[in-house]
Amino acid sequence: MAKSSQYQSKSSDQNGVIHWTNEENAIWSALYERQLPLVEARACKEYMDGLALLDLSKDKVPQLPDIDKVLLAQTGWKTAEVPALISFGEFFQLLANKEFPVATFIRRQQDFDYLQEPDIFHEVFGHCPLLTNPAFAHFTHVYGKLGLNASPEDRVYLARLYWFTVEFGLVKVAGETKIYGGGILSSPGETKYALDSKEAQREPLEPLNALRTPYRIDIMQPLYYILPEFNYLYELAEMDIMALVKEAKSLGLFDPLFPPKIKQAV
Numbered sequence: 629m630a631k632s633s634q635y636q637s638k639s640s641d642q643n644g645v646i647h648w649t650n651e652e653n654a655i656w657s658a659l660y661e662r663q664l665p666l667v668e669a670r671a672c673k674e675y676m677d678g679l680a681l682l683d684l685s686k687d688k689v690p691q692l693p694d695i696d697k698v699l700l701a702q703t704g705w706k707t708a709e710v711p712a713l714i715s716f717g718e719f720f721q722l723l724a725n726k727e728f729p730v731a732t733f734i735r736r737q738q739d740f741d742y743l744q745e746p747d748i749f750h751e752v753f754g755h756c757p758l759l760t761n762p763a764f765a766h767f768t769h770v771y772g773k774l775g776l777n778a779s780p781e782d783r784v785y786l787a788r789l790y791w792f793t794v795e796f797g798l799v800k801v802a803g804e805t806k807i808y809g810g811g812i813l814s815s816p817g818e819t820k821y822a823l824d825s826k827e828a829q830r831e832p833l834e835p836l837n838a839l840r841t842p843y844r845i846d847i848m849q850p851l852y853y854i855l856p857e858f859n860y861l862y863e864l865a866e867m868d869i870m871a872l873v874k875e876a877k878s879l880g881l882f883d884p885l886f887p888p889k890i891k892q893a894v
């Protein structure tokens with residue numbers, strides 16, 4: 629979640645329909661067209677299966693009630709239309725209710741290649757396909773309930789686990805590494821980088837390590853964690869994650885693998 633945004637979400641009408649402009653629909657269409665061949669070659673099967681089920685419109689921004697019909701039938705999830713920025717508390721409350729927050733704005737042309745804030749392309753194209761998958765849906769629900777009851781300090785640790793799984797996770801499939809993280813799958817640069825980069829490190833996911841790994845939201849990730857298989861998300865959901873948070877707090881964070889952000893002189 630970004631701390632500030634230059635964007636404002638659009639509101640739906642009484643039928644849940646958002647009236648996107650021609651320019652906004654054209655941005656969606658161009659993003660979709662660019663990203664589809666990349667994910668077809670690199671995303672895990674569970675994501676591609678979800679994308680097929682959602683059958684997202686290619687020429688205009690999809691409407692959330694259409695996505696909800698599929699999600700509700702598959703896993704009991706739905707989307708929630710939210711402002712560009714929501715608090716940790718609102719975020720965890722929604723996940724605990726099996727509602728996935730979708731900020732209802734789309735990037736402008738000048739931000740076509742990169743936008744720090746999660747827009748509707750990131751939320752819908754990046755995350756919604758996997759919300760049709762029972763293992764992913766279950767883990768995300770359990771995670772939301774944990775976060776809802778966690779202290780502000782513990783939520784910062786939980787955010788790292790989310791980052792290295794739901795946002796930037798990789799998964800082993802028949803000896804091959806595939807992508808399931810929505811932060812990667814909605815970014816053309818990172819969809820290639822995450823699998824191909826010689827500089828990036830890739831390690832098996834150890835939840836305790838993920839909780840202890842600092843990250844930056846505004847760079848290509850220097851480290852990705854790999855699930856041994858997709859259904860490992862069920863095992864992860866059964867772990868005593870809050871006990872691992874406690875252990876992570878006592879052990880402390882790993883040294884960052886990235887340079888500190890340079891503060892601009894005022």
Ligand SMILES: [Fe+2]
Nearest residue numbers: 746795810811
């Ligand atoms: Fe996200």
